[in-house]
Amino acid sequence: MQRVCKNCKKEFKIQDKDLVFYEQVNVPTPLCCPECRAMKRLSFRNERTLYHRTCDLCKKDGISLYPQKTPFPVYCHTCWWSDKWDPTSYGMEYDKTKPFLTQFGELKNKVPRIALLVIDSINCDYTNNAGENKNCYLIFAAENNEDCAYSRLIMKSRSIFDCYATYESELCYECIDCKGCFKCMFSERLQECIEVLFSFDMRNCQNCIFCTNGRNLNYCIENKQYGKEEYEKKKTEILASFTSLEQAKNKYTELRAKSKVKNALSTKSNNATGDYIYNCHNGINLFDVRNSKDSSYLADAEDPLDCQDCNNLYFKPERLYNVMGTLQSTNCIAGVYIMYCNEVHYSDSCYNCASCFGCVGLNKKNYFILNKEYSKEEYLKLKEEIVEKMRKEGVYGEFIPVELSPFGFNETLAKEYFDLDKEKALRGGFNWQEQTTGTYGKETIKKGEIPDSIEKVDDKILNEILVCEECNKNFRITKSELDFYKRMNLPLPHKDFECRHKDRMSKRNPRKLWHRSCMCELKNHIHGENKCVNEFETSYSPDRKEIVYCENCYQQEVS
Ligand SMILES: [Zn+2]
Ligand SMILES: [Zn+2]
Ligand SMILES: [Zn+2]
Ligand SMILES: [Zn+2]
Ligand SMILES: [Zn+2]
Incomplete structure (x- = not known):
């Protein structure tokens, strides 16, 4: 259709x-x-735009996803989870003469919101959508890490900086889509690698530089065999200065563009389209999804069953539709941060609830509408009435209207995947955040004056203010960051962490699929003299330089 x-x-x-x-x-x-x-x-998910903000209950200063001025109160973690306030005291009587979602919007602007989404972490003030981390700084969508900074989607890692989608790794820098790595830098798609630099799609390799599609290599440069001495010499040369590092980055970009790639990063999956998927069965448009069954149009998901149009869902979510942010919920339609809930619809920030409709900030409640309690019979009757009315308005089943997002489009994950400017965002009904974070023009070290090699840098740098060479925003070097650069022998960065993040995001494929055919013309393959005829959905757009193979040809050629 x-x-x-x-x-x-x-x-x-x-x-x-x-x-x-x-x-x-x-x-x-x-x-x-x-x-x-x-x-x-995604326009409801602000992961990384943080502000200094006072808790509206205990008045303590802290870090928050919201700037100081918001229509709703913002409470720190301790206050939000305390019994010093009662979300049901904001309960509203449903008014039949007004659209339901307008009333839901009014409720949303009254109920206090939690400053940050962080659980069970130690010394991690500047983290969000994160849990069980220790001594981490500016990490997002992250779990179970220690001494990590400036990263997103990292898990079970130690001392990794500036990484994206990197798991179970240690002492890594600028790695994307890596797993089980140690001392690897400036690389993508590494598995079980040690001291691999500027390399792409490597498995079980050690001491390699500028390699692509490598399996079980040791001491290789540009996929050619060298000895230990040559490897060490090359490594020292590259890390000697910011200038040599930049040259190496450019060389890597060229090599990477010519590498062989599989149509999708898909493992153990069956009848599933998308990218970065593992053990997915029967589904379309899945991105960064693991262990899914009969689910489609998902991103950042684990173990979903029968879910559609959701993102950021974990712990066996089941039969969800149009939900952003959930743990272990079932049978919900349209919701934002619906945790451990069943049959909760059109609601925001609810925990351990069942049978709620249009609710905000509830915990352990049943049969509530607009934060007001009903008997089971009353609830079912009124809910039916509201659903019927919403159907007539043509909004039932659709996600919560974007104008009800507490964030500006430019503060959210939507901005990272869809590059709308202010005018376009406003035209689309999204909000826009005018207040910007950070400072400009306060630098004590001018552009071009950052020491070229790390040897020339000492603790005095911790008192200096640097300036991003791309966006002119000021930034500082933290003590743990400096220690990391010293330990890894890395020159100081010339960009602030947001621009570094953008650079990494641009290396990952878009969450978009094109129908293409296999580019393989190798005569030793099963397709023999003829070009391979396999077709597939791929996140590599037709104008990209990589050689895109079907699963069969890739397996035969690379693995
Ligand atoms: Zn507080
Ligand atoms: Zn569209
Ligand atoms: Zn910048
Ligand atoms: Zn093929
Ligand atoms: Zn082939």
């Missing part, structure tokens, strides 16, 4: 198995294309 997206006006396809799902959860078919749907959900 073809349809024109209400938002971007592009045509999109509703698949037969999507229709089965919509019938199951009893919602109409979506009005927007999968990309616009994802953008709307």
Whole structure:
């Protein structure tokens, strides 16, 4: 079934198995294309734009996702989780004469919100969407790490800086999509590697520089065998100065563009399209998803079953539709940060609730509508009435309207995947944050005056203010950061952490799929004299330089 997206006006396809799902959860078919749907959900997720803000209850200063001025109160973690306030005291009577979602918006602007989403962490003030970390700084969507900084999507790692999607690793720098690595730097897609630099798609390799598609290599440069001495010499040469490091980065970019890639980073998956997927079965448009079954249009998900149009969902979520941010919830439609809930719809920041509709900030509640309690019978009757009205308005089943996001588009993850400028965002109904964080023009070290090698840097740098060569924002070097650079023999960065993050994001493929065919023409393959005829969905757009192979050809050639 073809349809024109209400938002971007592009045509999109509703698949037969999507229709089965919509019938199951009893919602109409979506009005927007999968990309616009994802953008709307992500506009509710501010992961990394942090502000100094006072808790509106205990008045202590702290770090928050919200600036000082907001329509709703913001409470620190301790206050929000205390019994010093009662979310049900904000309960509202449903007014039949007004649209339900307008009333939900009014409630959202009254109920206190939690300053940061952090659990069980020690000395981690500047982290968010994070849990069980120790001594970490500016890490996001991260769990179980120690002494890490400036990273996103990291897990079970120690002393890694400036990494993205890196797991179970130690002493790594500028690594993306790496697992089980030690002392690796400036590399992507490494598994079980030690001291590998500027390399792409390597498994079980050691002491390599400028290598691609390597398996079990040791002491290789540009995929050629060298000895220990040559490797050490090359490494010292590269790390000697910022200038030589930049040259190495450029060389790596060239090598990487010519590497062989599989159409998708997909492992143990069956009948599933997307990228960065592991053990996924029956699904379309899955990105950064593990162990999924019969689920589609998901990103950043683990163990989902029968879910559609969700992102950031973990701990076996089941039958969810249009949810952003959840742990272990079941049978929910349209929600933001719905944790351990069942049958909670059109709600925000609810924990351990069942059968709630249009609620905000509740914990352990049943049969609530707009934070007001009802008997089971009353609840079911009123809920039906509201759903019917929302169906007539054409909003039931759709995600929460973007204007109800507490964030500006430019503060959220939506900005990282969809580059709308202010004008376009406002036209699309999104909010925009005018207050910017950070300072400009306060630098004590001018552009071009940062010492070229780390040997010339001492503790005095900790008192200096640097300036980002790209966006002119001021930044500082922290003590643990300096110790890390010294230990790894790395020159100081010339960009602030946000610009470094953007550079890493741009190396990862977009969350978008193109239909292409295998580029393999190798005659020793099963397709023999003819070019391989396999077709696939891939996140490599047709204008990219990489040689894109189907699973078979890649396995035969690389593994
Ligand atoms: Zn669209
Ligand atoms: Zn407080
Ligand atoms: Zn910058
Ligand atoms: Zn092929
Ligand atoms: Zn082939």
